Amino acid sequence: MQPLRIALAQIAPQLGDLDANLEQHLDVVHKAQAGGAGLVVFPELGLTGYLLQDLAAEVAMRLDDSRLATLVAATADGPSAIVSFVEESGDHRLFISVALLEDGEIRHVHRKAHLPTYGLFDERRFFAPGNALRAAPSRLGVGLGLAICEDFWHLSTAQLLALDGAQILVNVSSSPGRDLAASNEVGLGTATSWRTLMRTYAQLTTSFVVFCNRVGVDESFSFWGGSEVIGPNGAVVFSAPMFEEGLFYADVDLAEVRRERITLPLLRDERPELVAREWRRLIAERAGLAPDTASDEADHAASTGAAERIRPVPADLETPW
Amino acid sequence: MVTEAPGPMFALPDELAIDTGVARTVIAAFIRGQLRQAGFERAVLGLSGGIDSGLVAYLVAEAIGAERLLCVLMPYRTSSPASREDAEEVVRRLGCASELVDISPMVDGYFGADGEPGAAGPEGLEAAPLRRGNLMARMRMAVLYDRSVTWGGLVVGTGNKTESLIGYTTLFGDSACAFNPIGDLYKSQVRQLAAAMGVPEAIIRKAPSADLWPGQTDEIEAGFSYPELDRLLFWRIDKRRSVDEVVALGFDRALVERVDHMVAGSEFKRQVPPIAKLGPRTTGVDYLYPRRRPGSARS
Numbered sequence: 001m002q003p004l005r006i007a008l009a010q011i012a013p014q015l016g017d018l019d020a021n022l023e024q025h026l027d028v029v030h031k032a033q034a035g036g037a038g039l040v041v042f043p044e045l046g047l048t049g050y051l052l053q054d055l056a057a058e059v060a061m062r063l064d065d066s067r068l069a070t071l072v073a074a075t076a077d078g079p080s081a082i083v084s085f086v087e088e089s090g091d092h093r094l095f096i097s098v099a100l101l102e103d104g105e106i107r108h109v110h111r112k113a114h115l116p117t118y119g120l121f122d123e124r125r126f127f128a129p130g131n132a133l134r135a136a137p138s139r140l141g142v143g144l145g146l147a148i149c150e151d152f153w154h155l156s157t158a159q160l161l162a163l164d165g166a167q168i169l170v171n172v173s174s175s176p177g178r179d180l181a182a183s184n185e186v187g188l189g190t191a192t193s194w195r196t197l198m199r200t201y202a203q204l205t206t207s208f209v210v211f212c213n214r215v216g217v218d219e220s221f222s223f224w225g226g227s228e229v230i231g232p233n234g235a236v237v238f239s240a241p242m243f244e245e246g247l248f249y250a251d252v253d254l255a256e257v258r259r260e261r262i263t264l265p266l267l268r269d270e271r272p273e274l275v276a277r278e279w280r281r282l283i284a285e286r287a288g289l290a291p292d293t294a295s296d297e298a299d300h301a302a303s304t305g306a307a308e309r310i311r312p313v314p315a316d317l318e319t320p321w
Numbered sequence: 322m323v324t325e326a327p328g329p330m331f332a333l334p335d336e337l338a339i340d341t342g343v344a345r346t347v348i349a350a351f352i353r354g355q356l357r358q359a360g361f362e363r364a365v366l367g368l369s370g371g372i373d374s375g376l377v378a379y380l381v382a383e384a385i386g387a388e389r390l391l392c393v394l395m396p397y398r399t400s401s402p403a404s405r406e407d408a409e410e411v412v413r414r415l416g417c418a419s420e421l422v423d424i425s426p427m428v429d430g431y432f433g434a435d436g437e438p439g440a441a442g443p444e445g446l447e448a449a450p451l452r453r454g455n456l457m458a459r460m461r462m463a464v465l466y467d468r469s470v471t472w473g474g475l476v477v478g479t480g481n482k483t484e485s486l487i488g489y490t491t492l493f494g495d496s497a498c499a500f501n502p503i504g505d506l507y508k509s510q511v512r513q514l515a516a517a518m519g520v521p522e523a524i525i526r527k528a529p530s531a532d533l534w535p536g537q538t539d540e541i542e543a544g545f546s547y548p549e550l551d552r553l554l555f556w557r558i559d560k561r562r563s564v565d566e567v568v569a570l571g572f573d574r575a576l577v578e579r580v581d582h583m584v585a586g587s588e589f590k591r592q593v594p595p596i597a598k599l600g601p602r603t604t605g606v607d608y609l610y611p612r613r614r615p616g617s618a619r620s
Contacts, residue, residue, distance in 0.1 A: 014615075015358070015611055015613065015614055016611070016614040016615050017615045051611050052611070053609040053610055053611060054608065054609050054610050055610060055611065055614055177343075177347060180339040180340050180343050180344050180347075181336070181338070181339060181340075182338040182339055182340050183338070184340065186343075187339075187340025187342060187343035188340070188343050215350075216350070216354065217350055217351050217353075217354030217355070217358075218611065219611055219612060219613070222347045222350055222351055222354075242343075242346075243346050243347065243350060
């Protein structure tokens with residue numbers, strides 16, 4: 001199998017300047033094409049910048065926006081492209097979205113499902129959460145699992161995408177760097193956390209993990225780059241430098257996925273029916289339809305042992321949701 | 322010749338040690354980003370001869386080149402000559418532009434001097450050091466913002482995290498700036514970064530001082546050492562430890578309570594003043610835009 005060349009566009013978008021960012025995206029797509037890339041990946045909100053606040057509504061695009069169309073058209077005879085922007089839905093909700101553009105079409109759109117609204121983040125104030133996590137088939141011959149930044153801080157994201165057919169998990173991010181404690185692996189706490197997480201996901205889903213994180217500065221935030229490609233055995237294929245703008249290439253042998261999955265059939269051995277059953281119970285508990293074992297009875301459980309907490313799923317909740 | 326091994330220039334608690342390489346990279350990009358987004362290429366700062374402004378001068382010079390930096394020395398007549406010499410050494414080593422503005426006539430014009438009342442009237446002659454110090458800081462701010470126009474550069478802040486958290490700053494004085502590259506670094510970390518960047522050793526070693534009267538030092542005035550204070554703030558604020566938990570770490574309870582009080586009592590200095598909410602959209606409440614966006618840069 002021909003190796004797939006992945007181009008990581010570790011760019012520094014201009015905050016709120018859609019036209020300038022669009023121009024840069026077009027330029028990078030053409031460069032990646034000239035560089036022999038089959039896939040070019042841009043960071044979260046690469047077309048708009050991250051810390052938009054009330055600007056979000058001003059840079060939002062419908063999927064049929066003519067500005068987006070110029071970028072889509074650039075993939076007609078070029079590489080597949082994964083780009084991110086503020087998407088406005090027909091009912092005027094704003095989403096942080098990432099789209100797979102291939103053969104001059106929008107092949108798939110993922111709306112960020114997990115919006116961090118704590119600490120330095122305030123996303124839920126300005127955006128609506130997406131309600132789907134689906135892998136997308138690609139002309140590259142493998143399934144792609146698209147996720148955006150915080151989506152990866154929730155374990156279920158990687159598992160669902162892999163079970164749904166993704167062989168390459170793609171996370172696009174605008175991750176602000178923080179915690180410069182000298183004790184950190186690469187001098188930055190955020191990078192240390194992400195690096196651990198990506199290697200773990202790649203290994204547990206026996207998939208490639210592609211991480212594209214932006215650089216540059218929005219207000220107080222400095223985005224740290226450090227984009228990576230991790231192989232399905234958890235080993236690093238490529239690491240881009242931190243804080244440095246650039247277009248970086250990684251060549252991956254997609255046959256690695258098959259080799260790893262034959263050697264380590266973790267996905268074969270997943271138990272989605274078991275997981276779904278327990279999820280249904282937890283959903284009912286969180287919705288107040290059944291006693292909440294995780295919160296109300298935590299003290300009770302602690303004093304009597306975990307066995308007390310295992311309770312049957314109520315019969316009326318057995319139907320799939 | 323026998324040379325004695327020099328003692329450490331400063332105490333650096335383990336938990337406060339930062340990766341200075343990463344810090345320099347982040348801060349340089351931050352400075353360039355702030356200037357670019359505002360449409361400026363130059364910067365101006367007040368250089369006191371102390372470590373904070375000295376470090377910021379080095380950081381700005383590294384980020385945009387010393388030729389784009391103006392350091393303004395603004396002594397009052399009672400300021401220590403040694404401070405001025407230290408500031409001049411920084412200017413010499415960096416090769417940046419500098420100006421000397423003696424703020425004595427400005428301050429004396431208000432409080433009066435030599436028994437002659439100023440604009441504040443006879444009472445001003447008896448003004449306490451705190452009032453005098455605050456006015457000096459605000460005069461320096463006024464000079465910097467004027468020089469911001471003549472030099473065509475943004476005013477760079479030089480306050481550190483420790484003094485900001487305990488409120489050891491003058492509102493609309495030394496804390497006034499367009500952006501601050503070291504406001505999230507504790508004093509100990511300022512020293513670590515200054516040493517890594519080659520700020521003159523004499524500046525790193527000397528006792529920090531607001532230089533409002535001879536012999537004044539921050540640590541005598543505040544009653545505790547910076548490494549101890551930095552550690553306490555780090556555990557209380559960055560690591561969210563409770564009073565009981567930091568006492569268990571070995572901090573004196575009376576000190577913890579005193580510092581807590583200073584932090585809470587200076588919250589107003591760290592925030593934009595509240596606006597009475599009256600209209601449909603109010604700045605800082607439900608009109609929320611980034612400071613810099615398309616159209617906001619000076620053209």
